[in-house]
Amino acid sequence: MAYTHYGAIDIGSNAVRLLIKRLEDDVQGRFSKDVLLRVPLRLGQEVFTTGKISDKKEQKLLDLMRAYAIVLNLYDVEKVNFRGCATASFREATNGRDIIDNIRNITGLNIEIISGEEEATIVCGLNGPTQDRTLVYVDVGGGSTEVSLISNGQTLSRHSYPIGTVRIINNVVAPEWQKTLTEDMNDLYRRLSMRRQPTEKKIRLVGAGGNINKLFALATERDTTERTMNVDELRTLHTELSQLSVEERMVRYKLKPDRADVIVPAAQIFLTIADALHVAEIEIPADGLADGIIADIWTKQNKQK
DSSP: OEEEEEEEEEOOOSEEEEEEEETTTTOOOOOEEEEEEOOOOOOOOHHHHHSSSOHHHHHHHHHHHHHHHHHHHHHHOOOEEEEEEHHHHHHHTTTTTHHHHHHHHOOOEEEEEOOOOHHHHHHHHHGGOOEEEEEEEEOSSSSEEEEEEEETTTTEEEEEEEHHHHHHHHTTTTTHHHHHHHHHHHHHHHHHHHHTTSOOOOEEEEESSSHHHHHHHOOOOOTTTTTTEHHHHHHHHHHHTTSSOOHHHHHHOOOOOHHHHHHHHHHHHHHHHHHHHOOOOOOOOOHHHHHHHHHHHHHHHHHHH
């Protein structure tokens, strides 16, 4: 059976991911995952404290991009079927564009620095039909939190906050971040309450990012076909995790070091937004930014046909 490979690279503030998916030529838009690689370079730890990516981290990133380029070549991913995106850490790094140029010159990979709004747009595109629904889509990353409002299939607003898990653990986010986020979400809730019709379904909070997926996986006694998490359940888990040291979280919950330290602030961001919006559940799609990049490539290609 004939098939085509698509590839995406997501250079995040906490980790760098390579995703390769296979599309069977006679199946409309149905992808199968062939490769998913994740390396926790944590670029944001330097950028959010010093304003730049160090020479040492740049070299590690270049080595990783060489490796990813080899894997992409092994799977015959053509340039038209590939896109690489860098997010918050590169948006703020003073040497970000120079490093992007070095990656292109050394590996041939073209990496784009995308805005928080575009990041939100790509991830929101994964959510499927949104008619007759009011969604608040929240993507919590290491360097930023993207909040998008989608109602009846229309994206009404998107906002990117410089609030992320890596920022919080390094104390480089404004101390009043919770107050700011709460006030904005309270205002959003009031506006939504005024415009919603009596027959319109309730607001749905959709969470994205590696941390909310890990929190979902840590929760017990659930039907895994239903990818929703009760907010009270998240609150209980947040309390339990907060009372443990990073090392204790790693042992008790079998978390990797780069997940064990950021999972608590991630849960707090989601709880802050959920409480302000008065929602009882969080929907958690299985896919992330890299999946959205591939879906976006395929969608645009088919619109041109």
